[in-house]
Amino acid sequence: MTHETESNTSNTTSLQVRVLYVDTDKMGVVHHAAYLRWFEAGRARYMRLRGAKYAAVEDHGIQLPVVEAHLTYHKPARYDDVLTVQVWVSDLGRLQVKFEYKICMGEDILVAGYTRHASINLDGRLTRLPTDVREALAAQESKTEETMV
């Protein structure tokens, strides 16, 4: 599968998360909204490992709000499951960036999706992604990986 291949390159960052009680609902599985949190955690880590820490991007007057989100739910996750969040950039333009995600448990893809982000300045206007941010978004993970969550 194309997707599988894509996400196994070094352009993909992985993060492990553990399902908490607060993430579940009365159906006994993870509530569909909880995955957006893990997408965000994966995305922040992706940027951090490439030297484009989102907090630093903001310090330069650039914000990357979500302008589109899509999720497909294939299998449920349950309490205490340890999930792997895989994240990569699948489209990088002058004014926007698209992240793709797979949330897996073992071999199973539980949830897949993407978020598209506009590059805006502090006035809320579309603005070109700074060159260093673009380069970081397109980069491989840096060698000096931290072990932080």
Next chain:
Amino acid sequence: MTHETESNTSNTTSLQVRVLYVDTDKMGVVHHAAYLRWFEAGRARYMRLRGAKYAAVEDHGIQLPVVEAHLTYHKPARYDDVLTVQVWVSDLGRLQVKFEYKICMGEDILVAGYTRHASINLDGRLTRLPTDVREALAAQESKTEETMV
């Protein structure tokens, strides 16, 4: 606009919600994940006003988990804004149902989206939507509208 028209028919249910502090993030606007909560609130109300209260559907051994969600974010909502959630069914099959949503403030559409739900039984298997649930999902709002949140 087609959408506008669709959502103003009597097949649309509206709900008003007020933005809380907890819904906002440090960008000063509503966090993108918060809208899934309001989609859910609107969907529950849609079903309730047609006599297909989701709790009652579950009592009959049918669950309607979200299998796909899509959101587009057009304009930000802010703290204390009063938003209107418009909900309607745009596709009703034997095994699934699709809800569409618009979250508006005044004339502005802030967020639009849809969720697709599979009909499954308690074993997690796809199962036909019961006739009365299908009929309710396709119905107009009942006359005896409650004024509840």
Next chain:
Amino acid sequence: MTHETESNTSNTTSLQVRVLYVDTDKMGVVHHAAYLRWFEAGRARYMRLRGAKYAAVEDHGIQLPVVEAHLTYHKPARYDDVLTVQVWVSDLGRLQVKFEYKICMGEDILVAGYTRHASINLDGRLTRLPTDVREALAAQESKTEETMV
């Protein structure tokens, strides 16, 4: 009971909320963290109905962050339950205010609690509550009650 009496005076504001799926957890009941959302919704309404809308307070450079929260959980709430949030001010100082809450279903008190808020300015320093905010916090509900959520 003292509490009952207190909360039934005209210094108490009530709000109704309906339990969503996202508020529940795999125990089949409302997750304990969800009640802080409803405390906040009740508190915002309390202030709004006395002309001290929190958004307006902030516009004057005053913030009221939570410095202490306490909750006792007596009985569980379940999906689709309609709960009544009762809120009143039980302590009003020069530099802080304490709100108390009861979340009820019918005659039953499900959750009780309080939050204590410091009055700070934009530099994060303790600052006297402006007189008009203090007066509003101590006031009865205004006559012109809105019907909004």
Next chain:
Amino acid sequence: MTHETESNTSNTTSLQVRVLYVDTDKMGVVHHAAYLRWFEAGRARYMRLRGAKYAAVEDHGIQLPVVEAHLTYHKPARYDDVLTVQVWVSDLGRLQVKFEYKICMGEDILVAGYTRHASINLDGRLTRLPTDVREALAAQESKTEETMV
């Protein structure tokens, strides 16, 4: 300080968490409700490292719902901060257990609190904590610590 001492014994478990955007609010800091999530994450880890994994406890028909929660907020946490959650058991009875928490950044205690949990069976009745669960709750961390989140 007594607390400091207590929490630095081997009866304390630590967990690191990173603040996400979704945890913040328009005040630019972490919303007060977000800490209950981290309390829960710390508590689950505490139990896991003593062989009393909460999921396993539930498999034996015991649930430990929160019956009381208390939080004091000393200093704000901000986006991307890495926080340390310290958890220990401060009271262990036949029918209940009390966990205490400190959420720190460096030397600073940002938030402190506790949660009290009743031991109930599947019918919702108070029931004695099973001996092995009690022993695990009172135990030191096991040697074979996993590195998982």
